[in-house]
Every structure is written in structure tokens, then in C-alpha cells.
Amino acid sequence: MVAMDLRRLRGPGLCAAAGALVGLLACDPQPPPERTVPEPTEALRPPTERGEVPAEARVADYVIDASLDAEAHTVTGTARITWRNTTAAPVADLGLHLYMNAFRAEDTAWMLESRGTHRNARQHQSEGRWGFLDLRAARLLGQGPPASLQAPEGGAAAPVALTWAEGADPSLATIPLPRPVGPGEAVTVELDFLTQLPRVFARTGYDGDFHMVAQWYPKLGVREAGGWKAHVFTLFSEFYADFGDYEVRLDVPEDMVVGATGILAEERPPEAGRKQLTYKAEMVHDFAWAASPDFLEYGDTWRGVRIRQLLPRALAADAPAHLEALVAALGSMDRRFGPYPWSTITVIHPPRTADGAQGMEYPTLFTTSDMLPTPLPLRLLGIDERISGEFTTIHEFGHQYFQGMLASDEFSQPWLDEGLNSFSNILALEDWLGPAAEVATLGNQRVTHVDFARVLLEFDSTLDPVDTPADGFREFTDTYGGTVYRKTSAMLLTLRRLAGPENFDRAFRAYVDAHRFRHPRGADLERTLLRELGPKVRIADAGADGKPVDLDVRDFLDQALRATSSLDFAVARVANRRARGAAGWHRDPAGHLDLTEPATDDDGDGPREGFALVVREGEFRVPVEIEAEFDDGTTERVVWDGQARYRIFAWPGRRLRGVVLDPDDKLLLEGRRLDNRYYLPEARKPDGVTQPLADLVEATELAALAGVGL
Amino acid sequence: MNALRRALGAPLLWLGLCALQLGLAWALAAPVRAAVRAAMGGYHWPFPDRLVAALIELFSVHPTIAAALTVAQIASLVLGGLLALLLGGGVVHRLAGARGAPEFARACVAHLPALAAIAGYGLLLRLVLLWFTHALVGAHVLAELLALVLVLSFATCAGDLAAARRVVRGDRGLHPREYLRACADAARAPRLWLASGALGLARWAVAAAIVVAAVHGIGEPWALWTARGLACLAVFLSLWRIALAVEHTAASRG
Numbered sequence: 001m002v003a004m005d006l007r008r009l010r011g012p013g014l015c016a017a018a019g020a021l022v023g024l025l026a027c028d029p030q031p032p033p034e035r036t037v038p039e040p041t042e043a044l045r046p047p048t049e050r051g052e053v054p055a056e057a058r059v060a061d062y063v064i065d066a067s068l069d070a071e072a073h074t075v076t077g078t079a080r081i082t083w084r085n086t087t088a089a090p091v092a093d094l095g096l097h098l099y100m101n102a103f104r105a106e107d108t109a110w111m112l113e114s115r116g117t118h119r120n121a122r123q124h125q126s127e128g129r130w131g132f133l134d135l136r137a138a139r140l141l142g143q144g145p146p147a148s149l150q151a152p153e154g155g156a157a158a159p160v161a162l163t164w165a166e167g168a169d170p171s172l173a174t175i176p177l178p179r180p181v182g183p184g185e186a187v188t189v190e191l192d193f194l195t196q197l198p199r200v201f202a203r204t205g206y207d208g209d210f211h212m213v214a215q216w217y218p219k220l221g222v223r224e225a226g227g228w229k230a231h232v233f234t235l236f237s238e239f240y241a242d243f244g245d246y247e248v249r250l251d252v253p254e255d256m257v258v259g260a261t262g263i264l265a266e267e268r269p270p271e272a273g274r275k276q277l278t279y280k281a282e283m284v285h286d287f288a289w290a291a292s293p294d295f296l297e298y299g300d301t302w303r304g305v306r307i308r309q310l311l312p313r314a315l316a317a318d319a320p321a322h323l324e325a326l327v328a329a330l331g332s333m334d335r336r337f338g339p340y341p342w343s344t345i346t347v348i349h350p351p352r353t354a355d356g357a358q359g360m361e362y363p364t365l366f367t368t369s370d371m372l373p374t375p376l377p378l379r380l381l382g383i384d385e386r387i388s389g390e391f392t393t394i395h396e397f398g399h400q401y402f403q404g405m406l407a408s409d410e411f412s413q414p415w416l417d418e419g420l421n422s423f424s425n426i427l428a429l430e431d432w433l434g435p436a437a438e439v440a441t442l443g444n445q446r447v448t449h450v451d452f453a454r455v456l457l458e459f460d461s462t463l464d465p466v467d468t469p470a471d472g473f474r475e476f477t478d479t480y481g482g483t484v485y486r487k488t489s490a491m492l493l494t495l496r497r498l499a500g501p502e503n504f505d506r507a508f509r510a511y512v513d514a515h516r517f518r519h520p521r522g523a524d525l526e527r528t529l530l531r532e533l534g535p536k537v538r539i540a541d542a543g544a545d546g547k548p549v550d551l552d553v554r555d556f557l558d559q560a561l562r563a564t565s566s567l568d569f570a571v572a573r574v575a576n577r578r579a580r581g582a583a584g585w586h587r588d589p590a591g592h593l594d595l596t597e598p599a600t601d602d603d604g605d606g607p608r609e610g611f612a613l614v615v616r617e618g619e620f621r622v623p624v625e626i627e628a629e630f631d632d633g634t635t636e637r638v639v640w641d642g643q644a645r646y647r648i649f650a651w652p653g654r655r656l657r658g659v660v661l662d663p664d665d666k667l668l669l670e671g672r673r674l675d676n677r678y679y680l681p682e683a684r685k686p687d688g689v690t691q692p693l694a695d696l697v698e699a700t701e702l703a704a705l706a707g708v709g710l
Numbered sequence: 711m712n713a714l715r716r717a718l719g720a721p722l723l724w725l726g727l728c729a730l731q732l733g734l735a736w737a738l739a740a741p742v743r744a745a746v747r748a749a750m751g752g753y754h755w756p757f758p759d760r761l762v763a764a765l766i767e768l769f770s771v772h773p774t775i776a777a778a779l780t781v782a783q784i785a786s787l788v789l790g791g792l793l794a795l796l797l798g799g800g801v802v803h804r805l806a807g808a809r810g811a812p813e814f815a816r817a818c819v820a821h822l823p824a825l826a827a828i829a830g831y832g833l834l835l836r837l838v839l840l841w842f843t844h845a846l847v848g849a850h851v852l853a854e855l856l857a858l859v860l861v862l863s864f865a866t867c868a869g870d871l872a873a874a875r876r877v878v879r880g881d882r883g884l885h886p887r888e889y890l891r892a893c894a895d896a897a898r899a900p901r902l903w904l905a906s907g908a909l910g911l912a913r914w915a916v917a918a919a920i921v922v923a924a925v926h927g928i929g930e931p932w933a934l935w936t937a938r939g940l941a942c943l944a945v946f947l948s949l950w951r952i953a954l955a956v957e958h959t960a961a962s963r964g
Contacts, residue, residue: 380918381925443925444759451763459770574752658754674767677754687747688755689764692929694743697779699924699937701735701786706944707917708790709731710801710952 031316037299040263040306040343043282049304051339053283057517059084059242060220060285067251068213068291073128073206075195079217082188083181083242084146087223090180094189095228096135097241099215101170102233103131103198103205109169113235113475118202121356128199128206135218137192138162138175146186162189171233173218191218200356207354210312211256214288214362215239222409222519231411236480237470238410238417241285243517248279252291259310259346260289261365283341283517284363285407290348298323302330305340311349318371318389322347325390328432329397333424335431336505337401337512345400347393359392361399368393385440387452391425394432398424406515413522414470414480415561419488420525426453426489450668453490458566458671461487467522467561490668491560494567495529497666498551498623499537507532526557539623540639544649549623549639556622560669565619567669571659571678572613572646579607579652610656612678615646620669627663631655631683637663657683713905716805716953717946723804723814724949727797728942734789735941738782745775758929798825802877805949805956817877824876824883831889832869839865863907868893870906870955878959895958902958909951916944 044050066077085091102110103123116123123129139159164175181187195216198205204214221230222242231237247265252258254270262281269275281287295310298319307326309319326347334340346365350357358369371389398421402408408416429437429449438446447455460482464473473480496504511520511528536550543549559565583598599607614626627637628651636654640647649659658679662670670676679685717724749772755764769776799821800814808817839861847853872892876883883889896903920937927933 377918380922440762442762444928444930445762446759447762448760451760455763455766456770458767571753658752672767672771674750674755674764674771675753677756678752679754681752684752685754687750687753688758688929689750689761689768690743690746692758692761693746693765693779694739695934696924696928697742697782698735698739699920699934701738701782702731702937702941703917703920703924704783704786705731705735705790706920706941707914708787708794710727710794710798710945710948 031296031313032298032319034296035299036297037301037306037308042343043262043280044341045304045339045343049339050341052513052516053341054517056086057243058245058283059086060244062217062244062246062248062287064217064246064248064287065251066217066248068211068253068256070209070211070253070256070291073197073199073211075197075213075216076193077195077217078190078192080141080188080190081218081220082146082186082244083220083223084186085181085183085223087225088183089225090182091177091223092180093177093228094175094187095221095223095230096164096173096175097215097219097221097230097233097239098133098135098166098171098173099219099233099239100131100133100195100197100204101166103202104170105130108171109232109234109471110171113471114202115475116201118235118356119359121201123201124199128197130196131198131205132170132196133216133218134194134196135164135173135191136194138164139190140178141188141190143177143179143181143187144185146184159190167232169232172230174228193218200350200354202356203360205354205357207351207357209294210290210292210351210354210357212288212290212348212350212354212357212367214360215286217287219286229409229412232471234471235475236414236473236484238414239286240407240409240411240519243283243285243407246279246281246284246287248281248287248289250277250279250289250291251275252277253293255293256291257293257295257297257310258289258291259295259308259348259365261287261346261363262342263306263344281342281364284404286362288362288365290350290357290365290367292351294351300327302327303334304343305330306344307347308344309347309349312351314352315349315370318349321371321390322349322368322393325386325393325432326397329394329425329428332428332431333398333401336427337424337509338516340400341405341516342400345397359396361396361404363404364400366393366396366399368396382441382443387439391429391439394428395421395425398422398428401512405517406512407517407519408521409519411470413467414484415466415488416520416522416525418485419466420492422453422485422489423492426450426493450665453486453493454668454671454673456671457482457486457490457669458568462564462566465562465564466491487560487669493668494622494666495553495556495560497664497668498539498556499533499553503533503537522561526554526561529557530554540625543623543639543641544626544647549641551623559620559622563619566671567620567622567667568616568618568672569624569642569661569667569670570615570617570672570675571661572615574610574612574656574659574678574680576608576610576655576680579609581607607653608655610651610654612649612656612659613646614640614649614659614661616642616644617672618670622667622669624662624667625664627660628654629657629660629679629683631657656680713953713957714950716807716956717950720804720949723801724942724946727801727945727949730793731941731945732938734793735786738786738789742775742778742782745772745778749775761928795825795829796822798873799877801949801952802873802956805953806874806878806960821873821877821883825873827884828869828872828876828889828892831872831886832865835868835889835893836862836865859907859911863910864893864896864903866910866951867903867906867955868896870952871895871902871959873952874955874959878956895962899958902954906951906954909947909954913944913947913951916940916947920944 061082063080066075068075102108140162141159162175164173166173200207221228254273254275260279262279265280266278294312296316298309300307342364344364348367357367360367369392402421403417410417426449437449439452440447460479463477463479464483466488507529510532511525530553533553539551540549583596585593585595588594622642624642625639627635629635661676800818803817843857843861847857872889875881881888920940923936924933
């Protein structure tokens with residue numbers, strides 16, 4: 001019978017069907033047509049739209065001339081840095097970061113900790129193994145009142161040659177000055193440098209024609225009251241610098257498509273196969289750029305902000321999805337945390353072979369990551385996700401606020417950067433996709449943003465406190481991400497739900513508004529939260545003891561930031577015990593023994609009363625709500641302050657069916673949730689896990705048997 | 711008597727094999743079910759559409775459940791293969807027209823060694839064909855996929871023919887030369903090969919459909935019943951495919 005059917009399919013029909021199938025499966029989607037939008041004329045949005053940009057925050061200006069040798073993967077340049085001493089004390093030297101030197105040898109602090117790997121990408125072992133920044137000359141161009149240094153290269157005084165010394169780790173250097181820079185004075189120095197880019201495996205470098213040029217020039221640290229805050233570049237430390245204006249002239253091969261921090265202010269006609277591009281950026285603390293001849297460009301605008309995506313052809317089809325995510329993040333953060341101040345944002349999509357460059361933020365520019373391909377079989381299984389590509393776009397854009405604008409010291413308190421940003425990302429997802437935002441699906445199952453924030457929290461965030469400097473985290477413990485990103489985020493989301501979203505959002509906005517274009521510390525955030533929320537947040541007017549239950553905000557922050565305790569409550573036992581009544585022999589007022597018969601209820605079992613044992617299994621102490629469900633279908637809620645190790649709750653005269661902890665899912669810091677709902681055997685419903693999982697296993701076994709049997 | 715009629719003519723065989731398969735899958739899932747139930751105790755997860763989070767927590771806290779699940783999956787694959795081997799002789803015997811449970815049992819036992827040898831040769835042939843296919847067209851995923859379907863269906867067809875020759879024609883079936891003759895038979899009968907391949911492919915599609923239904927209906931009663939129904943369909947497709955080889959062998963003998 002089948003043979004007969006096949007006979008009908010012979011000849012052209014069969015060929016056509018096979019051709020159609022092959023075409024369907026092999027067809028490569030065409031990239032959407034490129035789209036450019038006009039370059040903004042100003043680096044910042046108009047004053048009415050950008051919010052406050054304090055002039056005094058401008059401390060370090062850079063004018064950089066740089067030339068890319070795309071064959072040797074080197075950048076040769078000169079950086080003219082004008083730095084203003086905004087401290088109260090004279091400063092005798094300049095502290096510099098030479099971040100690229102982290103990749104100079106195996107014995108740098110970065111390499112010692114990372115052992116040549118970064119987010120699963122490995123250092124290349126042959127060509128392009130090393131990267132470095134060779135400081136070749138330093139000159140003092142001028143020193144004095146800032147107004148006199150507007151154009152130091154035109155000044156009458158001849159440049160003064162300066163010496164410099166690398167630190168114990170080559171990612172640091174110091175330039176002694178001939179005389180100290182007084183408070184309120186400024187100094188301009190000019191530095192010649194050559195940067196060798198490594199083949200990219202850790203944010204910066206090249207891969208073929210693609211060049212991600214980041215942390216590539218000598219960069220000043222931040223002068224604080226105690227001295228220069230210039231840190232050794234280690235595996236988990238990121239970057240810290242002062243705000244300033246940048247003017248960067250890039251000389252690159254003519255065919256390169258370039259994306260950079262700031263706006264393109266000038267492009268000279270190509271000469272001898274090279275072109276010169278001048279970029280300007282205002283009030284930023286870093287400058288990064290990417291160049292590749294293979295980039296396609298997709299532009300758009302959001303409320304006057306120019307959005308520019310640069311993607312290799314193979315990834316171009318992803319541009320609309322990233323744009324949608326970016327616009328969602330822009331809208332959410334602009335509304336929640338104040339106006340986005342710059343006129344542009346550039347998204348770089350590194351090619352798949354350069355995934356080490358993916359997922360990194362720079363002012364007004366970030367790199368995102370590929371969306372996981374979902375071939376037909378995965379789509380049939382209903383597998384979809386927003387984590388690999390779109391979430392990266394949201395996350396890296398979020399860094400424009402934390403720490404692009406709230407430029408905290410990422411070395412000393414990385415949680416202020418990654419943690420606050422992760423928190424803002426969850427809110428952005430919620431704003432974008434609704435309160436039940438899903439970040440991944442599998443068949444009829446979904447992973448919500450809440451699941452995403454909480455999953456495995458219990459297992460990778462309990463060795464180091466959140467408020468640990470970057471070099472306090474060890475690669476071998478694998479706790480950095482869980483602690484800095486996710487525990488911080490879950491902590492803030494928990495506090496937000498306990499204090500009430502409106503109260504918390506107002507307090508957090510006060511922190512953001514007060515520290516735009518500044519270098520806030522953790523203490524600033526804590527102080528603001530305590531001031532705005534108050535030292536105590538009322539959770540219940542009458543708790544389990546009849547007394548009010550408050551959340552002690554200071555204690556909460558201490559536990560969350562400076563301890564390694566985890567938050568975990570469990571319903572340990574639920575039972576309906578015989579009620580204590582008045583039965584038995586008692587003396588009456590006349591002194592005679594009098595018998596009272598025990599009361600019986602309908603089942604002849606006597607009155608019962610419900611008991612529940614709730615245990616605080618983690619060390620983290622926080623109020624928790626308990627919902628009791630009774631056999632008459634009613635429920636009752638009570639709040640426990642969560643301070644003791646355990647508490648027995650009793651409901652006299654009520655028969656319990658079950659008990660639920662944290663019924664409104666406020667405690668996002670609680671990683672283990674399976675033990676939060678307990679039902680008595682007589683009221684027990686299916687546990688919600690056994691049957692679905694066992695059915696799934698049985699079905700997949702049927703599939704296996706169908707596949708291999710007979 | 712064509713192949714479909716042979717398959718339809720053995721309803722008890724089909725029902726028996728379905729029952730065996732369904733029972734086996736149920737039994738293999740039972741330890742997982744018991745382990746999860748014990749781990750959950752009286753606790754309850756109230757979000758039927760957010761099981762991923764629950765399962766990640768469950769497997770993290772009770773890694774033995776993940777191990778039990780893996781063992782169950784491997785066991786179903788191994789048992790599926792073993793049962794095919796053990797029952798193969800009886801199935802071919804029944805499709806060739808013999809009736810009665812004792813006959814079926816005797817055929818299962820009597821042909822087991824020869825079918826084991828044929829299965830071994832089939833495994834070897836598949837490995838060789840896989841290697842050649844990968845070497846020749848491995849650079850093109852789609853071409854390799856299509857080639858794999860063709861060569862694997864050829865191996866299945868040859869195996870079915872070798873088993874039918876042993877059971878129906880009384881070949882000894884142990885010598886590799888006999889297996890090669892079956893391969894030559896399959897090569898000389900491209901329509902049989904294509905028909906057998908189409909049924910084999912359909913069976914794989916049904917297996918894939920079971921997974922798709924199971925994943926889209928996690929926690930829903932219809933999903934498991936759909937999977938069971940599809941599994942029975944897969945059994946029938948297998949019987950039909952084997953019947954093609956029996957029919958071909960019987961016809962060539964006649």
C-alpha cells in the first residue's frame with residue numbers, strides 16, 4: 001500500500017516535494033535592509049529633556065588622537081588629559097590605570113585570578129595571546145587655573161617631559177608632577193602610547209577584522225580625600241573614573257564601520273585608504289569603540305535619542321528584537337530613574353567568533369550577546385527565551401544608569417553597579433512584559449522574571465557578603481555572579497515588596513536623583529533608604545503576639561549586605577490537636593467536686609485546634625506572613641517577626657487544612673520555596689510536582705520505547 | 711495478502727505489545743513518581759505553569775531524583791531494544807500467519823540467538839554507514855540528515871528482511887553471509903526499502919510527537935493519554951514495517 005502511494009510520488013512530484021523541503025529547511029533569512037538615522041548634533045539631550053547634569057562633576061577631559069593598525073591590531077595614540085583637582089588638598093602625582101596590561105603576562109593580578117579564562121572564553125594560546133599598553137612618553141603641557149588650560153597645546157610654555165612608574169601590577173602607573181596641583185587648579189598632561197590588542201576573550205581585543213577597542217588608553221583614577229582611587233585590575237573588578245568630556249580622533253582603514261562612545265562630530269573624506277573620524281562625548285567616564293568592515297547598521301530614535309545597532313550580517317535578523325528590548329529598557333529606566341541624559345546609544349553585536357567581547361557596557365555604547373538560535377525542533381517544543389539576547393541588551397543598557405551615570409566605585413563595591421542594575425532589569429522586564437513577565441518558555445511552562453531572579457539563589461550566594469570588594473571574590477568559589485548580581489537584586493526586590501513598591505520606588509528615586517553624575521557609595525544608598533523609608537517599616541499593626549510587627553531597615557540591610565546569611569522559612573509541621581477544654585472534675589464555689597463532660601463535635605472526635613510549626617531555617621531574620629487555611633474554606637493571615645528560630649502557631653477552635661508561608665511572594669531573597677506550603681493528609685491535594693513530572697517521564701519513556709522498540 | 715492486512719490481522723499481537731509498552735513505561739516512571747512524592751511530603755507547589763523553577767529547586771536539593779530520572783530514561787531505551795530482540799521472532803512468526811500464544815513463545819525463544827546475531831550485524835552496519843555518511847557529506851548538515859535517514863532506513867529494512875528470512879524461510883541467520891544476502895535483497899527492492907523507510911520515519915515522527923505533546927501538556931491529563939495513544943500507533947507502524955519484510959520474503963519464496 002505504501003509502495004503504491006510512493007509510486008504516485010515518483011518523478012517530478014517527488015523532486016518538487018524534496019526540493020521544497022530542502023528549501024524550507026536550508027533557507028537563510030535575508031537581513032532586513034539597513035537603516036541609518038541622522039547623527040545627533042549634541043552629545044547630550046537638550047537641557048529640558050536630559051535632567052540635571054552638574055557642571056562641577058566634570059573633572060577629567062580627554063583629547064585623544066589614535067590610529068588603528070588593523071593588521072597588527074595595534075592602536076597608536078596620544079592622549080591629552082586635563083584634570084581638575086576638586087579635592088581640598090594639593091596633589092603631587094597622577095594615578096593612572098593601564099587596564100590593557102592585565103593581559104600582558106601570566107603573572108598579572110588579572111591573569112593570576114582568571115587563569116586565562118573569562119566567562120567560559122579562554123585566552124588564545126597562539127596568535128594574539130597577549131595585550132598590553134605601552135606608555136611611551138609623558139609631557140606636562142600646563143598647570144594652573146582651569147580657565148588657562150582651554151587650549152594648552154597653543155600655550156607659550158614648552159612641554160615638560162615627565163617620568164612615570166608602573167605599579168607592582170602593570171595595570172597601574174604613577175606620574176609624579178614637578179609641583180603639586182593645588183585645590184581648584186588643573187593640570188594638562190600628554191601621553192603617547194601604543195596599545196596591542198589581544199585576540200578577544202575578555203571584553204576587549206580583536207577577532208579577524210572585528211576590533212573591540214576598550215580600556216585602551218591611559219586613564220586617570222579618581223582622586224578622593226585619601227589619595228588616588230586607582231585599583232589593580234583583577235578578574236572581577238571593573239572600572240572607575242571621573243566624568244569629563246572626550247574628543248577622540250580615530251584614524252582607521254577606509255572600509256571600517258565604526259561605532260563609538262558619543263557622537264560623530266566630523267568625518268574627513270578618505271585618503272590613501274584611511275579615514276579620520278572625530279567623536280565627541282560629554283559627561284562620560286570612559287570611551288570605547290568598535291570597528292569592523294562587516295557591520296550592518298540599523299538606526300532608530302526614541303524620544304530624540306539616536307539608537308544605532310551595528311551587527312555582522314549573520315546576526316542582522318536579530319536587530320528588531322534587540323531594538324524592542326532596548327526601547328523597553330530606555331522607557332522603563334527613563335521613567336523610573338530619571339531622564340537618560342545622552343543623545344545617543346550604540347549597540348555593538350560582536351560576531352559569534354568574538355563572544356568574549358559580548359555583554360559589556362561603556363558610556364553610550366554597549367556590546368550585547370547573540371540570541372540563541374531556535375531551530376525548528378526546539379520551536380516545536382515551545383522553547384523560547386529572552387535571556388541570551390534581549391535580556392543582555394536590557395542589562396547592558398541598564399549600566400548607562402548604574403554605573404554610567406551613577407558612577408560608583410566598581411572595584412570597592414561592585415554590587416552598586418551589577419546588583420542595582422540587575423534589580424533595575426527585573427523592573428524593566430516587568431514594565432515591558434507585565435507583572436507575570438516570562439523570560440523563557442518550554443512547552444506550556446514558563447520561567448517568570450521572579451523565577452529568574454530567585455533560581456539557585458540558595459546555592460551560589462552564601463559564601464561572601466554582598467558588600468565585598470571585587471578582589472574579595474575568588475574565581476574558584478564561583479559566587480561572584482550569584483552574590484553581586486542576583487542576591488543584591490533579590491534583596492532590593494524583597495525590600496521593595498515589604499516596604500511597598502510606591503514607598504520603595506520613591507526612596508530609590510531619591511537616591512538616583514541625588515547622585516546623578518556622582519560617585520555614590522553603598523552608604524549613600526543605605527542612608528537614603530533609611531531616610532526615605534524610615535528606620536522601621538510597618539509590616540502589620542498586630543502580629544502573632546498582638547503587637548505591631550516592623551521591618552528594621554538597618555538590620556535588614558546589615559544582614560543582606562554584610563552577612564552571608566540566607567533567607568529560608570519552612571512549614572515544619574501542621575496538625576489538628578485535641579482542643580483543651582473544661583472537661584473533668586473541678587471544685588465548684590462551694591468546694592464540691594463537679595464533673596464536666598467533654599464536648600464532642602459531629603465526628604465524635606471532640607473539638608480540635610490547628611497548630612503549625614514554622615521554622616526559620618536560614619539565618620536571615622525578616623518578618624514573614626503566614627496564611628492558615630481552615631476546613632471550612634476560610635483563611636486567616638498572621639505576621640510573624642521571624643526573629644526566633646521557630647514559632648508554633650495555634651488557632652483554637654479551628655481545624656486546619658494547611659499553612660502557606662509568604663503567600664504574596666514578597667520574599668524574593670528566599671531561594672527555597674518548595675517547603676512553604678503544607679497541607680494535612682486529609683486535605684491534601686496533589687502536590688503539584690509529582691504527577692506532572694512522573695507523567696512527563698512516562699511520556700518520554702513511551703517516546704523512547706517507540707523509537708527503539710521493534 | 712499484503713503487508714497492511716498482515717498487520718491488521720494480528721490485533722491481539724498489537725494489543726499485547728501496546729500493553730507491554732504502556733506497562734513498561736508506567737513501571738519505569740514509578741520509582742521517579744515515588745521519589746518525588748517522598749521528597750515533596752505534604753508540601754505543595756501551586757503554580758502548574760511554573761514547574762521549571764520547582765524542578766530546579768527539587769533537583770538541587772534532591773539530586774538523587776535527577777539520577778532516578780536519568781536511570782529511568784536509559785532503562786527504557788535499553789529495555790526497548792531488549793524487548794525488540796526478545797519478541798522479534800514471535801512477532802515475525804505471527805505476522806507470517808502462525809497463531810497461538812505457545813507458538814508465539816516458542817518462536818521468541820527459538821529465534822532469539824539468530825535475531826541477536828542479526829541485531830549485532832545491524833549495529834555494525836549502522837556504525838559503518840554512519841561513519842561513511844559523515845565522511846562523505848558531513849560538511850552539509852541537511853544533506854547529512856537526509857543521507858542518514860536513507861542509510862539507517864536501509865539498515866532497518868535489511869534487518870527486517872534477515873529476520874523474516876530466518877523465521878519464514880528457515881535460514882539459519884547466524885552467518886554474516888546471510889545478513890549480507892538480506893542487505894542485497896533490500897538493495898534490489900528499492901520500493902520495499904522506501905516503504906519500510908517511510909514507516910520507520912513515521913514511527914520516529916510519532917515518537918517525536920509524543921515528546922512534543924508531553925512537553926506542551928506538562929501537568930495536563932490529556933498529554934499522557936495522547937502519548938499513550940501515539941505509542942500504540944508507533945507499535946502498529948512497527949508491525950506494519952515488519953509485515954512488509956514478511957510479505958516480501960513470503961512472496962519471493964512463493
